[in-house]
Amino acid sequence: MSLRSFAMFVLAASLCVVPCTRAKVFARCELAKALRDMGVETASLGDWVCLAEAESSRNTKKTHVNSNDSTDYGIFQINSNWWCDNGTNGHNACQVKCSELLGDNITKSVACAKLILKQQGLNACIGSFASIIHIGIILIVISGIIIISVVIIGVISQIIVGIIISVIICMIIRSVKVARWFMCYLKTTNELS
DSSP states (O other), X not given: OOHHHHHHHHHHHHHHHXXXXXXXXXXXXXXXXXXXXXXXXXXXXXXXXXXXXXXXXXXXXXXXXXXXXXXXXXXXXXXXTTTSBSSSOOOOTTOOBGGGGSSSOOHHHHHHHHHHHHHHOXXXXXXXXXXXXXXXXXXXXXXXXXXXXXXXXXXXXXXXXHHXXXXXXXXXXXXXXXXXXXXXXXXXXXXXX
């Protein structure tokens, strides 16, 4: 056997032995079926599918490094500081390696997400809808004040308008995830009915 043949044999053998983590992007209904098969209640399938849509676009291999140097993993973007182990001394409440949340098999991701939802509810994943509603009310009040101040003050109000618009843009950017979840929820609930 030549050196080249031996090298090819070793490469082929290593591909068979070393597990490979592949990404899977689930279709909505495919994910809903998989979740139902894993014991997720039918009534909450829309929430779960839309959570995966908002967090990872239903991609099992998605990762995101956060500003605090933690990383979110997998289809539900499970955080390494609290829920999985990526070797950085996190809490690992789900008792799972973060790398195990990145494969085609979402069983461990679902089990960990169930624990998170049991302990913290859906708000742990997508943010508080109540706070977004409060922000909306505040923006309406501020808009009314701006209109009145434009009439009364003139130039100063234009500066205030510029600042308010900047704040509104920042809030919109932050609420995109929740908006994606909500739109997905409406569509998925309709598809699953």
